[in-house]
Amino acid sequence: MRLLLVSDAWMPQVNGVVTCMRQLQRELERQGHQVLVIHPGLFRTLPCPGYGEIRLAWNVWRVPRMIRQFAPDAVHLATEGPLGWAARAYLRRRGYRFSSAVHTRFPEYIHQRWPWIPLHWGYAYLRAFHHGSSAVQVSTQRMLEVLQGYGLVNLKLWRKGVDLSHFTAPPVPQSSADTPRFVYVGRLAAEKNLEAFLSLALPGSKRVVGDGPERARLEAAFTEVEFVGYRHGAELAKEYQAASVLVFPSRTDTFGLVMLEALACGTPVAAFPVPGPLDVLNPACGVMDEDLQQACLRALTLDRQACVQAAQAFSWQRSAQECVAAWPTLKADWVALPPQALTPAA
Secondary structure (H helix, E strand, C coil): EEEEEECCCCCCCCCCHHHHHHHHHHHHHCCCCCEECCCCCHHHHEEEEEEEEEEEEECHHHHHHHHHHHHHCCCCCCCCHHHHHHHHHHHHHHHHEEEECCCCHHHHHHHHHHCCCCCHHHHHHHHHHHHCCCEEEEEHHHHHHHHHCCCCCCCEEECCCCCCCCCCCCCCCCCCCCEEEEEEEEECHHHHCCCHHHHCCCEEEEEECCCCCCCCHHHHHCCCCCCEEECCHHHHHHHHCCCCEECCCCCCCCCCCHHHHHHHCCCCCEEECCCHHHHHHCCCCCEECCCCCCCHHHHHCCCHHHHHHHHHHCCHHHHHHHHHCCCCCCCCCCCCCCCCCCCCCC
16 A cells, blocks of 8 residues: 655654654565654654744645555555644535644643633644544544544544564673663653652662753753763663663653563563553563652562563554554545645745
């Protein structure tokens, strides 16, 4: 099939949405599909207000031609940004079916950054964007139920995966008996609740792998913590392998792919008992407690091999198959257009 993904989140951004979309593209291509991603790198962009590392496309009037040129069998809208809205408008105008996904708790993030914006406004925005989608895909059953409560419809479960060939346990297991290393991996943003972890009085050391708008403030406030920036590929796998515990302090993530990556490397997880951790972890591979310090200390005692075994239940092959199974076909009679390079336009 010819499958089109539309995403406002793409490289060089480093976040769970980008990881998910890249892995989905690779797996779909591995399964024989032809995949095109419409992403901000193909457009002129402006920095997102308050979050400069995220670039937002503005010359989105190019989107309809890109869709017609590719002539897809199915279209999936991954994000609720300018590209997602432009594709949605075109598809709705032509009466074409599409699928979409909720990857982040957008209303909570907006409300946390700008408390004067009511939470229900954010959910009204989500309802408006996903209205008309034949399948609104959500990572977990708990999030599906949350979104149902806010009036979203046509919700379908789409469980995420982890690259089990890349994230693997080291030949010699990490010992955490003497100097444990507590590690956070992800964006450094207000919604990630980093201070809940960084303010803990834990033995050993704390290490933060990632970057974002909160980095300068957090580095100044927590001088004993090692901030190393983003890590990629084999270097990221080594960070997980060398960690005694991955600490996941977020209360608002819909899933948390970093937890699966850590588990695949044999590293247990400490987290709050909230959606995301509740859907990924079990008592053998993670500790969830409202007292995050106790969760961190108890996680040190978990068997690292049990963590690896827990990750085996998640694969991108299964995830991609489940994802595409819910996508509706367009059933469109496409009119051939002359070739046009997919590069940024003036």
